[in-house]
Amino acid sequence: MSSRRAWLVAMLGVATLSGCGKPPPEPPPAPPPLSKQGLSLSSWKAASPDLHDRLLLAHAVAKGDTEAMVMVATEIGKTAEVAAAIAALGGDIQTRFDEVGYLRARLALDRFAEVGALPNVLMAHLDGGGAHGLYENDRDLVRYPLTETPPTIDRPSPDLTDTLLGADVGSLSSSLAIEIESLLTAAASGENKVMARDDDGGRFPGGGLDLFALIANRAFEVHSTPLLFAAGAFGRFESVTGASSGRRVISVGEFANERIPEVASLGPSADGGAKPDLLAPGGFAHAASETDALIAAARAAILPADARHIAWALRMSARRVEGLQAHEQGFGVIDPARALELLKQLRDRKLDLPDIQTRAPVKTYLSRFLPEPGVGQGLYEREGWLVRQKDTRKITLLRQSGAATPLVYSLQWQGNDGTFKTTDAEVSLPFNEAVDVPVEIAASAAGVHSAHLYLIDKASGLPVHALMTTIVAAEPFTASNNYRVEQREQSLPGAAAKRYFLDVPPNISSLRLEAGVGAGQMQVMLTGGALDLPPSKVIASKQPAMLLVPYPPPGVYEVTVLPTNAGAKEVRVTASIRYVDSQLDEKPSANNGNTIWLNNIYAPLQRSEVIAEVGARRSLKDVGGPSGMRAYNVSVEPGSTTLRVAASPPDGRTRIGLYLYDCVTGTCKLWGSEVFTRPVNKTLVVPTPRAGLWRVVVDATAPGTAFEYTQIVTHPRFGSGTVAGENTERRTGARWNQKVSFQVSAAPPFGHDLVGLMDVIDPISESDERAAPFNDWRATGDARNQPLRPLRLTTQVMRLDVRGTPSGS
Missing domain, CATH: 2.60.120.380 (Jelly Rolls)
Incomplete structure (x- = not known):
């Protein structure tokens, strides 16, 4: 018999003997689901605009699609009203789960924005796959990235999967809607004591604050079924899957030995949540089996066995692993025997388990896209910390159940290397009233510092809640x-x-x-x-x-x-x-020539080199269409050396998105996009673009929003450039000027003007890379990793006079 089950068999055996052959007494009725305990169910508004939806809309505009599936989360009890409103917009309701506030509809894309603005709608997301999805019968776009991709990596491959912030939705027949609805169907059936899933699930930003995590939390709250999801297998910091990042979900990482969780993804979740929750040999499947046995044992011993108590017992009883930080192991390795003992202590000490919500600061590159920007379910600051830096943050606690009078809890740290400190030893939490807990932080060494802060019930001595604090000193x-x-x-x-x-x-x-x-x-x-x-x-x-x-x-x-x-x-x-800073001479150019002032800002350059080309430029002012987007066709001639597209708002503040598609073969494929970067001016540069049709989609985010669009195609037939000056070493802070001039040999196409382009490149770095490449994209066939070369350290654009050149021609 497996020792992993010996605790259960022994416990059940003792129960049978003590009953002297009599049938065991009926267990007490389980506490009602959270939805019946007077608690408000999980609810949050989606970030606006949702960048994942904007990406899908850009795909639809590029392809000419007119409709798609829309997944909607509503306020509890308002699903019927929202469904009727969507039907009034011409939507065809496909699926409804009223008890958790979810529905799905087939809808014209130009009405999508109106769904998100409906009363009682928390979030409305486009579904990218499956029947009537945006990618039906389109294998070039069926697998898409959950995040925008950087502008400088060539990507003619149709398979754009496995981006940093999440995996693709799946294949032609799968979609996020299918994952959500299969989860809800299983939860509503009541056939499973435990639900275990290995889905990636979720969407950007994958931090437990998206539709999948919201509905998973509600499935837990309404149907009182423990949810165990695989943490993932990425093996890097902050890589827990979106599916397992929800507050109520138990995220399980695979545990190899006492020192290294061999395959587990590392926490925290993108919103600072204490993820993974547990480690388990064999991963989530083993943890689900142990949890199922724990529930059986708890029921046999007449102990609380509902989802909330089981999840609490598993987390609070987990066995910590020495040498691993909180973000690496969560609460520790699953220990069902200790969990059962904890449930016994809970019963014997008559502790009414409180439900406590945490709000804490989150500072990462993507935290501005959280529904409440910069706030999550744990303290997590990946940006802004350096060694020996000291500061104070506030964590907010809200007790949502239990006695009407204030309850006092001790504060205890676990796994703290000295980075975090609370000035108070305890906290008093009134019912449904937010309380701030100051946390002093001092980073003594570079790297990740994480710990758990536990709230201990003073009367019983039992832990009732814990949150994770994490900073990175870079x-x-x-x-x-x-x-x-x-x-x-x-x-x-x-x-x-x-x-x-x-x-x-x-x-x-x-x-x-x-x-x-x-x-x-x-x-x-x-x-x-x-x-x-x-x-x-x-x-x-x-x-x-x-x-x-x-x-x-x-x-x-x-x-x-x-x-x-x-x-x-x-x-x-x-x-x-x-980085090389560049400025044009203030004097007007003469005979298509000019002087450019350059400054090497950062690391030394072993050698700088200048490339000068002539291109045809098209510039226009436009506004966002019905979906906030506009599409433009670009015809690229054979022999073109670069394709450059740019978009910017006239006010210098409005967020603009830029997407570029290679449509040369007749099917548009996403080449790249620029959305995440903070500068409002977005630019993409394609080296040696394939001849034929390319399509640009500019996202102004709202109908009628103004923007400026520019495209440049460089080609030798338009002319050539001449560079005066040395290609030499440039130390940090070096300043020099570069004289460039251009000769025009052809008139621009109708609606275009001619421009001269000057690019500074780093030829030594590129030579070093060719000699020892990090990735051989030719061998792997993964063209996403094909280097974009030459790599431009700075660019200047000058309008040319077609009537004159330096030689007077």
Whole structure:
């Protein structure tokens, strides 16, 4: 008999013997679901605008679609009213789950925005797959990224899956709606004591604040069924799946041994939630089996066995693993025997388990897109912390059930390395009244610092609630380190992951990552911001590799080093950043020539080089259409050297989205987009674009919103450029001027003007990358990782006079 079940068999055996052959007494009725206990059900408004929906709308505009499925979360009890309102908009209601406030409808895309504005609607999301989805019968767009992709990585491949912030919805026959509705059907059936799922689920930002997580939470609250979801298998910081990030969901990571959770994703959730909740040998399937047995044992012992008590007991009884931080293990390894004992203590001490909600600051590159920007279910600050920095934050607690009089709880830290401190030893929580708890934070070392803060009932001594606090103290790029961060390790034991965090500033042209190992092998991975990069690189002894990331979005980036079983020695990881500032001479250009003033801001350049080209530019002013979007066709001639598109708001503040599609083969494929970056001016550059039709979609976010659009196609037939000056080394802070001139050889097409373009490139870095590439996209067939070269450190555009050239022609 398995020792994992010995506790259950022994307990049931004792119960039978003590009854002397009599049938066991009937267990007490389970507490009513949370929805019947006077608690408000999970409810939150979606972020506006929802970037995932804007991406799907851009796809629809590019393809010419006119309708799609819409998933809607309503206020509880208002589903019928919302369904009638959607029907009045011409929508065809497909599915309804009134008890949890969910419905799905087939609707014309130009009415989609009206659904989100209806009274009693919390969020309305487009469904990207399945029958009547945006990608029906379209294998080029059926698998799509949950996030926008950076503008500088060539992506002619139709398979745009596995982006940083989430996996694709699935295949032609699957959709988020199918995942949600199968979950609700199973929960409503009452056939399962425990529901376990391995879905990725969820949408951007995957932090338990999207429609999937909202409905999963409500399934728990309404049907009182424990939900155990797989945490995922990404193995990097903040990579718990959206499906398992909900407050009520138990997120389970796979546990390998006492030191390393071999496959588990690491927390916290994107909104700071204490995820994963548990680790389990064999992952979520094993945890579900143990939970099912726990419920049977609790019922046999006449103990609370409803979903809320079982979830509390599993979390509070988990066995912590020495050497792992809170974000790595959650509450610890599942221990059903201890959970059963905790339920007994709860009964014996007559503790009325409170339901406590946490609101805490969240500061990440994407936290501005949370429904309540910058606020989540745990304290999580990935941005803004440096070593030896000190500050104070406030966590807000709200007790939503229990006695009408205030209840006092002790505050205790678990897994705290000294980074966090509460000034008070206890907190008094009145009923349904928010209370702030100050937390002092001091980062003594670089890296992740995480801990759990427990609330202990003073009368019973039992823990009733816990939340996670997490900060990341990143390594900055500064003048003192010459904008270069280097990490060295003499020896790393096998499978012992080492993580470094880099604070990448905004408005840089490239991030250069180099890695090498003197002996052994190691796997290196770079993640952060909104990147979609090669997932990893295995680096062998004396075979270094280099990765150039063009125009990386700002934020804290994670470099993960994982040695193979034999370990690694003489490990070296180096990162540096580059950007060249440029300005045109204030004097007007003469004979299509000008002087450009340049300044190397960050790391030294071994050599700078200038490229000068002539292109045809089309510029116009426009406004957003019925969906807030406009589409433009671009015809690219054979032999064109670049395609450049840009969009910006005239007020310099309005958010603009830019999407570019390769439609050369007759089916439009997303090449790239720029939405996440903070600058309002969005630009995409395609090197050596394929000849034929390209399509640009500009998202002004609302009908009638003004924007300016520009496209430039460079081609030798329009003319050529001449560069005067040396291609030489440029130290940090170096200033120099560059004279460029252009000769025009053809008139521009109708509606266009001619412009000269000057680009500064970094040829040495590109040569180093070719010699030791981080990823061989030719061998893997993953064209997403094909380098965009040449990498432009700065660009200037000058209008040309077609009547004159430097030679007078």
